[in-house]
Amino acid sequence: MKVVFCFFLCFGGNFKWILLVDSEDTPTFGSKNIPRLLTKDVITGGFDYPVYQNHTILFYHEESGEMYVGGTDFVLKLDSEGYQITKEVHLEATRDEQCQEDVCHNVITVIERFEDILFVCGTNGHSPHCWKLSPYILEHSEGTGISPFMYTQNSLSLRVEGDLYAAAPLDADGSALQFRRKAGKRANVWMYDSWVSEPTFVTASWVKRKDDPDEEKIYIFFREKNSDHSPEADPWISRVARVCKIDEGGSKRFFQNVWTSFLKARLVCGYPEESLYFNRLQDVYVQHAEDWRDTRVYALFTSSWNSTAVCIYSIKAIEDIFNNSTFKGYDKAIPHPRPGTCVKNSRSLPLVTVSVVRDHPEMSDWVHSVHYKTPFYVSNNNYTKILVDRVQAVDQNMYNILLLATDYGKVHKILEAGSEPFIISETHIPSQSTIQSMKLDSKKKKLVVSFAEKISVVDLQSCQEYNKSCADCVLARDPYCSWTASGCTPTVPDGIQNIIDGQTRVCPTTVSDHTQVNRSRRDAAPPVNVDLLTLPAVPMGVPFYLSCPIDSYHAVYTWEHRDQSSPCLQMHTNCLFLIPAVTPESYGSYECVSKERDYVNVVKRYHLTQQINQQTRTDGGKASAVAAEIVCIVIGLSFALLSAQ
Template sequence: MKGFLSGYIWLAAEFQLLLGAGLKDTPTLGLKNTPRLLSKDIFTAAFEYQTIQNHSVFLYQEDSKELYVGGTDFVLKLDVDDYSITEKFPLRTTGQQQCEENSCENVVTVIEKFQDSLFVCGTNGHRPQCWKLFPSVQNETHEIMRSYEGTGISPFVHTQNYLSLSVEGDLYAAAPLDADGSSLQFRRKAGGRTNVWMYDSWVSEPTFISASWVKRKDDPDNDKIYIFFREKNSDPSLEADPWISRVGRVCKVDEGGSKRFFQNMWTSFLKARLVCGFPDESLYFTRLQDIYVMHAENWHDTKVYALFTSSWNSTAVCVYSIGMIEDVFENSTFKGYDNDVPQPRPGTCVSNSRSLPRATIDIVKDYPEMTDWVHSLHYTAPFYISSNNYTKIVVDRVQAADQNMYNVLFLATDSGKIHKVLEAGSEPFIISQTQLSNTSTIQVMKLDSQKKKLVVGFSEKISTVDLQRCQEYNSSCADCVLARDPYCAWTASGCTPTVVGSIQNIKNGGISVCSRQAVKSMNRSKRETVSPRPLNSRTVHSVPKNVPFYLSCPIDSYHAMYTWEHSGGSSPCLQMLSNCLHLIPSMAQENYGDYKCVSIEREYRKVINEYQLIEQNPPFERSDASALVPRIAWITLLAEAVLEIIK
């Protein structure tokens, strides 16, 4: 028997190695800072490319049926309801004889609704070019009518940094002016207003992340364009952060300076440091990765969700308001400038920027940085910190059953997952994790808040993701409420998209609200039925003595604690991917009987699976007990368990 015990210990260690490998990308049970649920099979429609796309760009407007997709040598117009191609525009490189054999691709990088046309730009074999696509009167399709020099709008290769923004007939862009990726700055490049650009010393090796127009309905002359970017830190010391994240701004009405001074230069450009971290410890996430701007009726309340990475392999989300950003620009001193501030204050929007006094423009020219930093709404710490490597963020605003509005973050990881995170108060709640692709990362992610959909682009496909997957919480009222998903609530028909008067508790997930379920049931019509996932009935297994055996039950919530109850005692769950296992190394008399797999989340106790193990007759006879569990038998057992779980 000694040989058997030592063999079991060795094999149990081997199982733990297998267990650890399986859990690499799986949430750990019982931790609140991990996703509560693993979501599967949520695509409602998909379009597959004929060839892999190393880069793609979307133009999609909310509640529209039209999705424009730019790839290598083409633009597609898709119907998002069924992803059928309604139009296809070949955009091959012009003048191919002048480009090298392997660099003649035209990778589309910009698609904008610009003035009266669809404006498209691409790398064009390392010679950026733009085209206007006009609707044809005869067949209502598009045709290329004009082409334009694209330098400064599209990069020379798609891996270079760039961005574009169309605002009321004007095109703002940032793209390299040289083939090596240098001379990168933010410009107003085309449209009805004067083309303007940045002064060379304002930014140092910038990476532009996003630009956003924030309207002021009551004061349109004060409309601003906000630019989010990171730049190389000029401080060479080892203690200094290598990157500094910034928010800059310019006035939409800015036409540049006079002919004598600062002509075609921004006269309103200012920048400030955007900080995310722990100010008390002077510990910051310094590398800005992505931005999502949630516009509000009052411009002060417009929120900026910023995604940062750090040098210690963590990512963070910090939340800012435009009101807080403006407070810094309007009231901070100018870094390095100690004299009296002239009037109008540098950065002020004026109807005629060419008439600004030299003293005001001189400060913008030489001291555009604010002394004060822009801190997040939560100030003392980021809103959300994770060890996941997030690459993209979008945020939806959802009205819950209590008529309050809640924000839900969708964060894309570099391994093809999306995390759904609730913002309810100061603490994030990670609702779910969804594996969208096992082979590629997410290139583009567009939100349709009205349809409650995400349009997601990969190198091999485009997919629509339904954000209202309420059937995943349909086991009971408690399961629905514990999910804290603003899209879903408990009704007479089960867990369904939220309606007024349905049962929900987004603020804390307390299931005491489910006591009202009886009242709801009384009002249920005869045709309305609740179809929750039934609990597994008791399963009976006939097992010989002295053989290894395992029991399994699915994990419904990773925020719950799971135990196996047997003969008045309990034992912990051994987590394998999305299942809980109970391993019995060798069946003995005390191992027979009834087993329950029980989950406990907050005050909610649920029996997931029930088993009964009975002794198999005639007994399985072997003279040497250690021979009953040879290494190959255990490996086979574990392989069968893993295969069953993966299925």
């Protein structure tokens, strides 16, 4: 429902429009499906580009903590503290007969690092090229199959030890798109043409196995065209595929330089019992673990009904499908070695094993999420990117924080604690364009976001947002923050937190400048540190309103007056109480009360008094004007609500 609030303000008897509020995007009190808090003042760095960028990428090197930005004709190295530019390398397109003035740009699409060498590739005026930088341009090479011809074409890249894996079109029209080992120490290997149908590659990830490196796999996440063209079928199917790192391709007479270990399976996110699925994979974040079996895949999906979902998968469960499922369309005895097996000499694999990979690479069984029956998180927000940070809390446990970004710069911070998501906050990054790239600096707890016009840096430890009280800090359930003698600060070992359930019983019961009384019952005495605000006297008959700030959208707000409780009228960041016309019963004390989990809090206290005997004033008209100037509101709220339904 779309609701429009129309306000008039009186000055000296003259009514004027003062506010028109569209509440279509206003969160609803008490719902757990919205951010608890709308944060502000969390942008801690960044810079503007000299000119707008059609396409940018971010590359973060975890070992060195260095961040790089690739744009049109340049690569920037950012300072590791303030994320300012410390180095700029210009890589303009090489002019040739294909390079016309209007397209003669080199849009950087790949940045990878091999030891001390920065490997960079770009469109190079529709003639893909790569460069090695350290610290100057050392050499360059042809880049077809690594960089796309145009930045709008699908591509991805992945460095694995000394090798580069990439997916990029082999033709200028964007066709012949496949995943390859394209450069490095090992032989180049590519895909068989019939394995995928018009794929859109999302990401690729190398999962290490320290105890058995010969079993290490490269996992590829993508969506492809559905072979089922019936009206009720979604045009896309989401997939996970994998190849062995040690795969060198087949023998010279069969499958030479083609993956012998390629297998794929359907990635399912949705409600299996209702056969309702989110089929369009949008983004993936792979959270690696010391034990490869604990590695988890966080996948972001969209649907044909304009909803998005996050499903979480276990790499072990994915491997179980590849190791144990039958092969779709194959009804004979499974040969030995099993198709897809990692062997040290793939060129010696028997023909019957490689033939199954060639003709039947798809698994019959589907890959289900760890929650199986439902996605971990479903939303109507148009999320486009996902990152996951791992944070150690006061209780020494590690918690996962999902960072979900919409295309136009809203970032939701979501706690994964058990099977239920908890939406901590929403940060809106002011911008004039959509998010192009996003990287997490987990060491510094910063989120770096690239737009067409600028780079913005978001502080994930914005604990000042919960600094009103210990209860406010604890209710946030933000593992980045804990309550200390200095207020809500970045988490320290002796801080106060309750990430598991957010109950405020862990807070001290004494009242100080930074704490408020924890009221466990509605009839508990109000906290003494909330000032009672005595308003200027108001005459009878005039409209009037009271307001208090919204500290949490997960709380339920009410106004209490004369032993009566009234719901709050929500105005995005404020809670209102409207009096259409002041009567004798309207005078007295009012409390704006919030209730969240085990915490009941008086946010504001007012005392409304009557303006007496205004007929005896020397200027009755002046008195009426003064009364009106206090805050005289005429509101067509009831009509607006009814007409909007």
